[in-house]
Amino acid sequence: MEERHTSGHRPWDELVARFTRTPGVVGEVEDPLTWGLDLEEETVTGDGQEDDPTSGRFLRAYRSFAGEALEVETLHAPCPPETVEDVVRAAASGALAAPLHADLRAPVEAPSDAPDEGPDTPDFAEAYQDYRSAMRAIVETVDEVPLTEGTFVVDAAPVPCVRVQARGVVALYAEVSGRALVVTGPADLVDRAGVVMRPVRSILQGEGPRD
Template identity: 65%
Template structure:
């Protein structure tokens, strides 16, 4: 069941209603493909509802910017960063899910997903800085095979960005009130 934009905004706006987005995505050759709230509605879990903006470059690279409704406890940060990196590395595999031969290729897909998770788990996380809203913010980061994922606590929210490590080092991520960029309308 598709939800209207207003329902998605109402579902996410719990606190201040700000979410992360790429400032001027066209500068970086990015096209916004999706904006939605993902996950379920468990208020105790900071990852249960994430405001997602998914971008794609003209070359087909993906970049996802997620805003968590609250920062994660320190014990969850490792899993959140690694899951984001695994998802970014697996994005090309997910593009093949529409293949009519997917059922036959399921074992290959599972093997590839295991390899992705193992590759991400083998790389240590690092404490670094990520530019958010024009300021250097402390972050937890992992870089695997040219893909990076960062977790940045920011005020009463947290931001997770995953995609090409080169692109992550260039884009400007900002926090703005929830609004539909795809529909070009301010909603909060």
Template identity: 50%
Template structure:
């Protein structure tokens, strides 16, 4: 899997500047055949000091068409909106009641995201303004940004997306915490 991701992947440059701490780092994918472009990805998930989540994903391949890219952005936004549901663990709630509430909340999120407009705008990566698809709901956003033969998906609080510096670096450097580029 790592060999298929050879090359540059995205991360937040100096996350502490933005009050972020790396929470999760994941490399996923089937690694064979034609499949959903969102299946093979490198994820860096950050959490802010206020508990908000910002995800930066590198998709190994780009979406085949705009409709697929829009679906990827909407899915990322749904995940960003649902993040607080996943961290909320009430101690004495009945499991069935909690499950029903969770399903209702997820259904409402998906319905709201499905009708939100996807706009063409720009997003900064490596200090350069790049075209992107951008969708916003309830002060959360997701951006789908084509970069070379890959795509980046950044999702979380809209104000944080507008401020953070997203950069690409060789996967090897990120995984082995090496400062100098080694492709």
């Protein structure tokens, strides 16, 4: 199962060591406040398999003042061309499914004026079946949308990218500086927010660039 931790839950050096098997840079939104974004999380995910570029990802997750999520993931190496479509579609499906994950985890409490009979717990199997049905619908929706090729601005310069858009959410893949970027979020926000590549550092912990 994929690990996902906020930088405050594990030593920063331990997280970075999992990602920086080779020197390089990672993506971040250049000026989050300009776009009303707040950095919520920075972490390394994946199991670190050397032969799978998608198994090691440096994630920066932002949230807008309106509650919209934008994520910038840096893969430690570009993906083989035959896997790019799967990576992009999986990212789009994951972004669309995020609210479902939150709903499944959220506890259900009894109304404040209800008799004290303990929490009103719905049947988990029924809730899980609803979740699976919703996930299938999301995946089918994303799979029906054709991928498009275009450009995405990184470090103030356009770079080639592959993208898919479904239900107003965009996921795109671009190769920059020997790494690969996967960016997901609302279409208008992804197209406007400027992404830059910088040395690995902890923004949340106030750490400067690493040599």
